[in-house]
Amino acid sequence: MLTRLEVRGFKNLLDTRAEFGPFTCIAGANGIGKSNVFDAIEFLSYLASDPLVEASQRVRGSAGMRGGGVRDLFWDGYRDHERRIDLAVEMLVPAEVEDDLGAAGRLSDLAGVRVEDLTVELNQVREVFTLVLRERGGPRLPARALSVGTLRFLALCVLLEDPGLTGLLCMEEPENGIHPANLPSVMQLVRDLAVDPSDAPDETNPFRQVIVNTHAPGVVQLCDPSDLPLAELAPHRTAEGNSVRARTLLPFRDSWRTQSASRSFSEADVLSYLTAPIGAQLQLPMVLAG
Template sequence: MLTRLEVNGFKNLVDFSVDFGPFTCIAGPNGAGKSNIFDVIRFLSLLTEHTLIEAALRIRDSDPDTTDIKDLFWCDGSERVTEFFLAAEMIVDPSVIDDFGRPAQASSTYLRYELRIGHEVELQAADSYEKLVLRHESLSYFTEGEASERIRFPHSAMHFRKSAISNARRTKKKMYISTEQVDGHTEILVHQEGQQGRPQRAPAASAPRTIVCTSNTSSTPTILAARREMQGWRILALEPSAMRRPDRLRADSHISHDGGHLPATLYRLASGTSGNGNPEEAEKHRAGIYASVANRLAELVPVESIRIDLDEKRKLLTLMLRERSGAELPAHALSDGTLRFLVLCILGSDPAARGLICMEEPENGIHPGKMAAILELLKEIAVDPEHPVDDDNPLRQVIVATHSPVFVQCQNKNDLIFVARIRRKSGNGNMINIMKCLPLLNTWRSETAGGDHIGLSTLIAYLQKPENAPLQHELECNEP
């Protein structure tokens, strides 16, 4: 669970920080920079699997041949910075499995991860090429006592915090990864867990990957837990073609970032392990899963039931929906909005779906009268901070970005932050626009930050009808 993000020098994020709760809605106009927040989150996640340069090129799945990595670095119009800083504070699952299938237990579950990445041009003979350089990496932890101040969103100390925050690490230096300068060179240190000893050292200048990316064994369980947490950060960019596709019986049984594998995921949930070999219990479990998803989907469309059709000959899974009219439709005949809602219904029913889900414009394809239904569904996916973290209340988190007035008006004000452009002077005296996320007055963010906020009077664009809209006045009706 990502509780805080700090950024300096990445795209238009300068001296930027934001605190997240279980559910957060980021509102702002088109082109304001909302997507850049998701880009930072995706970049951190990509770094757990890829080299620095590969992660930079994959942020928006752009063409590596045409992507310019310099665009990741802030430019004030005349000068471009040569490094950016990222920091993420996160609550992690203490129980992890390493890449060799071995279980491990993290000694701390509330962590702070920091990175500084530089841009350099290296000359080789007559050619030159750009590269990204790791200049700083660190992973530290917060104690249970510090957590009471660092976890800013409203939560139950007795239930949520006690179950989610633990720390068995007892050292003077609260580091799992640190960075030092040795004889003018930068070295990354990996500090041992559970025993005293010299840290392992690695030169930063030649490192193609982060230490977190290379930590894949149970010998460094807390670093591995941080890696697993960031691997679970995903951006949902739902594609109609992906959501409509049938699945092979042995296909990946987890919904992908584009909404693919809906049939396989629902089939896995329905098959489950319930019943203990009893056919009647297994069928009862299957029917319960289908009924649960159908009942939730019925809040959006008039659906009677949902099921997965298995073509035994072709080993093909197809999602089928029966309307109240009696008509049965395959997934490829459903509307985009219905499929988007269905993806969220299945994610909310899947105990294996953990981590952070980011989604831009979740209201797309949804009728204005159903905004409250999709909002409630999104919030139910997220962990309930008033209850203990367990299998029935997994450590899931949802962050959405929107510019829809209707969707904003449905929000609890504590869940809202607004993108604003702030004018200030840069280091060379130029006037520049930077982005900030501002909370509403009298919300937990405004109270804990003790700084900037906005009032309802500044949200006119979200709270009033469009100017000169033909249908904004009451319609006359002559019918009796």
């Protein structure tokens, strides 16, 4: 389990420090570089087994594509200046490292999905397996007939039921394709994927850590504030003395993540996630909303 990450000089992570628990949700605006944290973690994992050049080519580059050069991973990597990346991590490692799909009940948590059962059927002619969902009092639906949101939810269910899946899972925007009424079920499922730190890891409590990122107000509102670092751009002075804007992660005020942080955020800093947008045409009356 990754408990602390320090990154300097990787993409726009010029001086980023972050604490991680079993579950972490990184919130921030579009295009601010939330995914660069995932890229840094992925780069570290490849460096454990691959040479530098090969590891860099497996990571998303500056154009969003894989297979680029090492310079893509440096801050302003194509300018003629000193280029350096510093990466440091703290981790908890278990002493020993070693379906039934179980998903029908979870799918029934989704509003509008009435599941009788799930089966995997073999097509002898095409020699392929097909996932089939049977609705209560309704038709049998192959996976290709299911919505993207339902398939994403089902994939998470399968991960949850696999005790052999351990380690760190990074997810981009788990709310994609999900109806707002189903966000609580999805976020509960994502949290359930993470190890319960109050119990010893075993087959019923796999040693898994989950880090997600989001810019969805519904997801932010459903997260425990202590699980919610805020990504923002902050002024940073480079070694050459230039002032640039770099990505940083701020913990919620008074949470355990503030122990090693010089700054934090409060509800006032995330009003756009907690209130209706300016110009909203449809809202609950204040009496009902309160």
